[in-house]
Amino acid sequence: xxPPGSTIGILGxxxxxxxxxxxxxxxxxxxxxxxxxxxxxxxxxxxNHAVSGSYQDLxxxxxxxSACDVVTYEFENVPAETAAAVVQSxxxxxxxxxxxxxxxxxxxxxxxxxxxxxxxVDFWDIETADxxxxxxxxxxxxxxxxxxxxxxxxxxARLKGGEDAAQVLADLGxxxxxxxxxxxxxxxxxxxxxxxxxxxxxxxxxxxxxxxxGILALSQIPAAASDAVTxxxxxxxxxxxxxxxxxxxxTVEFFDVDxxxxxNEMAPRVHNSGHHTLEACAVSQFEQHIRAVAGxxxxxxxxxxxxxxxxxxxxxxxxxxxxxxxxEIDLTLYGKGExxxxxxxxxxxxxxxxx
Amino acid sequence: xxPPGSTIGILGxxxxxxxxxxxxxxxxxxxxxxxxxxxxxxxxxxxNHAVSGSYQDLxxxxxxxSACDVVTYEFENVPAETAAAVVQSxxxxxxxxxxxxxxxxxxxxxxxxxxxxxxxVDFWDIETADxxxxxxxxxxxxxxxxxxxxxxxxxxARLKGGEDAAQVLADLGxxxxxxxxxxxxxxxxxxxxxxxxxxxxxxxxxxxxxxxxGILALSQIPAAASDAVTxxxxxxxxxxxxxxxxxxxxTVEFFDVDxxxxxNEMAPRVHNSGHHTLEACAVSQFEQHIRAVAGxxxxxxxxxxxxxxxxxxxxxxxxxxxxxxxxEIDLTLYGKGExxxxxxxxxxxxxxxxx
Numbered sequence: 001x002x003p004p005g006s007t008i009g010i011l012g013x014x015x016x017x018x019x020x021x022x023x024x025x026x027x028x029x030x031x032x033x034x035x036x037x038x039x040x041x042x043x044x045x046x047x048n049h050a051v052s053g054s055y056q057d058l059x060x061x062x063x064x065x066s067a068c069d070v071v072t073y074e075f076e077n078v079p080a081e082t083a084a085a086v087v088q089s090x091x092x093x094x095x096x097x098x099x100x101x102x103x104x105x106x107x108x109x110x111x112x113x114x115x116x117x118x119x120x121v122d123f124w125d126i127e128t129a130d131x132x133x134x135x136x137x138x139x140x141x142x143x144x145x146x147x148x149x150x151x152x153x154x155x156x157a158r159l160k161g162g163e164d165a166a167q168v169l170a171d172l173g174x175x176x177x178x179x180x181x182x183x184x185x186x187x188x189x190x191x192x193x194x195x196x197x198x199x200x201x202x203x204x205x206x207x208x209x210x211x212x213x214g215i216l217a218l219s220q221i222p223a224a225a226s227d228a229v230t231x232x233x234x235x236x237x238x239x240x241x242x243x244x245x246x247x248x249x250x251t252v253e254f255f256d257v258d259x260x261x262x263x264n265e266m267a268p269r270v271h272n273s274g275h276h277t278l279e280a281c282a283v284s285q286f287e288q289h290i291r292a293v294a295g296x297x298x299x300x301x302x303x304x305x306x307x308x309x310x311x312x313x314x315x316x317x318x319x320x321x322x323x324x325x326x327x328e329i330d331l332t333l334y335g336k337g338e339x340x341x342x343x344x345x346x347x348x349x350x351x352x353x354x355x
Numbered sequence: 356x357x358p359p360g361s362t363i364g365i366l367g368x369x370x371x372x373x374x375x376x377x378x379x380x381x382x383x384x385x386x387x388x389x390x391x392x393x394x395x396x397x398x399x400x401x402x403n404h405a406v407s408g409s410y411q412d413l414x415x416x417x418x419x420x421s422a423c424d425v426v427t428y429e430f431e432n433v434p435a436e437t438a439a440a441v442v443q444s445x446x447x448x449x450x451x452x453x454x455x456x457x458x459x460x461x462x463x464x465x466x467x468x469x470x471x472x473x474x475x476v477d478f479w480d481i482e483t484a485d486x487x488x489x490x491x492x493x494x495x496x497x498x499x500x501x502x503x504x505x506x507x508x509x510x511x512a513r514l515k516g517g518e519d520a521a522q523v524l525a526d527l528g529x530x531x532x533x534x535x536x537x538x539x540x541x542x543x544x545x546x547x548x549x550x551x552x553x554x555x556x557x558x559x560x561x562x563x564x565x566x567x568x569g570i571l572a573l574s575q576i577p578a579a580a581s582d583a584v585t586x587x588x589x590x591x592x593x594x595x596x597x598x599x600x601x602x603x604x605x606t607v608e609f610f611d612v613d614x615x616x617x618x619n620e621m622a623p624r625v626h627n628s629g630h631h632t633l634e635a636c637a638v639s640q641f642e643q644h645i646r647a648v649a650g651x652x653x654x655x656x657x658x659x660x661x662x663x664x665x666x667x668x669x670x671x672x673x674x675x676x677x678x679x680x681x682x683e684i685d686l687t688l689y690g691k692g693e694x695x696x697x698x699x700x701x702x703x704x705x706x707x708x709x710x
Contacts, residue, residue, distance in 0.1 A: 001676050001679065003675070004675055004688045004690070005690070005692070018380075021401075022377055022380065022381075022401070025373075025377065025400055025401045025690065026377075026687050026688075027679070027686060027687075027688055028675070028687075028688025028689065028690050028701060029690075030400060030690065031400075045380055045385060045386075045402075045403045046376075046377070046380045046401050046402075047400075047401075048400045282682075282685075283685075291679075296679050296680075297679065297680045297682075299682045300682045304659075304660065305659065320358070320359055320383070321356050324356065324382070324646075324651050324652065325651075325652045327637075327652075327654045327655045330637075330638075331382060332381050332382075332383075333359045333381075333382055333383025334383065335359070335360070335380065335383050335384075335385065337360070346383060
């Protein structure tokens with residue numbers, strides 16, 4: 001167990017890093033964050049040390065890691081060489097580099113699910129226009145995605161079949177790609193789970209999520225779910241956690257197709273669909289993650305009060321005064337400047353009656 | 356309403372400033388803290404700007420205040436000239452200087468209670484040994500206190516009557532003093548209340564507090580209390596808040612003498628007996644205070660889960676590993692270094708069944 005006063009290093013300086021840093025401070029840890037413009041960032045406002053730097057500046061990354069007792073991250077697109085620089089510093093990286101590698105490349109991610117007997121939609125490896133033409137003939141309506149750097153609906157194109165493959169690839173850019181069959185799902189669920197350094201696993205209740213324009217809009221905890229659905233989600237998360245010898249919080253998102261869950265993607269980190277664990281649960285996803293990476297035991301993550309979270313995206317945050325005046329709403333703002341379209345500015349949590 | 360991105364300035368850099376800064380950050384505010392060794396302080400670890408300086412350096416205080424949009428404080432012993440320097444900067448001080456003046460001098464505090472028809476124990480103004488000899492003859496068993504700078508049982512002496520007055524004053528030092536009759540109380544209660552800039556008042560439930568060696572050891576919320584007892588506490592807090600045109604969180608501590616409350620002291624700030632409002636209540640005392648000083652509306656402060664808080668004083672914090680391993684306990688540590696005797700290092704909150 002890392003003693004209080006130890007320094008938790010965080011790669012990434014956005015709202016997830018901010019909430020991780022606050023959770024670490026609550027437990028008596030010092031925090032350091034690393035990323036572009038760290039000193040003016042959401043995480044930089046609440047940390048001991050905000051180190052501005054590029055993830056490609058490996059000497060800077062190594063110096064940063066050397067000043068920490070453990071290093072974690074808030075985003076899955078940490079470059080492999082950046083992760084390697086942390087490891088070379090001799091300080092632990094948690095979750096480990098395998099978890100990063102598996103989750104930052106969609107083909108590898110889906111292949112991992114398949115290898116662990118976790119159901120997914122059908123998918124095809126697309127490297128050329130011919131690959132896409134052939135796959136589309138088989139797949140019908142489907143989604144073409146870049147393998148890397150897609151998030152919040154970016155790097156994706158919906159296809160009906162019959163499109164000009166070369167044109168589609170040129171328009172989307174950023175290959176290689178993966179083509180995924182459309183799942184006839186009724187809803188999207190996510191599970192947030194944590195694994196401690198000694199292998200204990202704790203689950204949060206399932207969250208039911210609604211997206212708008214590719215961005216999470218609403219998340220409710222606990223999702224109404226049968227024991228069978230809950231068991232599928234927990235089993236999937238546990239297989240990934242155990243296989244990767246994972247330490248920290250992992251999120252797996254699912255399509256619910258008539259009670260059968262299909263894993264869509266995973267994130268080796270705290271997740272937007274779990275922000276309301278702060279208000280709803282006996283421990284937050286942020287504290288649970290810090291506990292895991294610090295070698296502390298996990299806490300029981302049970303839900304105490306059903307809550308729903310509304311993301312405040314772009315101009316929605318301009319309603320801050322009305323939101324702050326609604327006594328039922330627990331408001332969190334990320335300390336960002338301009339409310340640009342699509343930018344996550346904060347979230348509002350309120351009581352929710354589970355059906 | 357101060358918009359998110361505004362800067363809340365906090366005088367004082369201890370654990371109360373730390374928890375205030377975290378609450379302000381949650382609402383999207385920037386924070387700045389001012390005090391000795393601010394950069395290595397509990398509050399300095401979680402703030403945008405930690406400014407190290409002496410409260411007597413009025414130019415530094417004024418420069419600090421000028422960079423903030425509103426200034427508040429975490430301790431009642433802010434010197435009057437320091438408060439005046441903030442006011443001279445043109446930035447609002449909340450709670451105001453009258454609240455500071457009334458609460459940092461025990462005779463003035465008790466006199467305010469009396470003037471507002473809030474019951475207190477009998478008390479005597481002690482400036483000389485003769486004053487004390489005369490008062491002791493009337494009072495019998497009683498407590499002699501310095502009027503200023505007493506906290507956590509410091510600056511106090513218990514007297515039986517018949518002591519050598521001159522010797523007692525020389526031993527205690529730090530005059531002038533106040534002599535207070537002993538109250539035959541069964542328990543100690545505190546109420547935390549807030550008043551917004553537009554005069555709205557919100558109350559937390561009563562806390563029942565147990566002290567050890569003059570330091571708060573345990574606090575439980577909500578205290579078992581009749582409507583009559585609750586009404587006395589609320590009425591007292593409301594009178595003080597309204598009289599002082601107060602903005603922010605105020606705490607009043609009471610002796611409960613057979614269901615009759617006698618005001619013991621007040622603090623113009625968030626209070627150690629309210630730390631568990633973070634886990635127990637719909638809003639924390641810290642967020643409620645920030646809302647008030649930022650001109651935001653208050654939230655309903657209702658208790659959602661009865662909780663009790665154990666202070667971790669001095670060596671008690673050395674048990675951090677055991678406390679962190681008890682899944683029922685929500686642990687908060689203040690980021691302090693050495694666990695010196697009497698030093699508040701953190702607190703542990705756990706569910707409590709109200710009787």
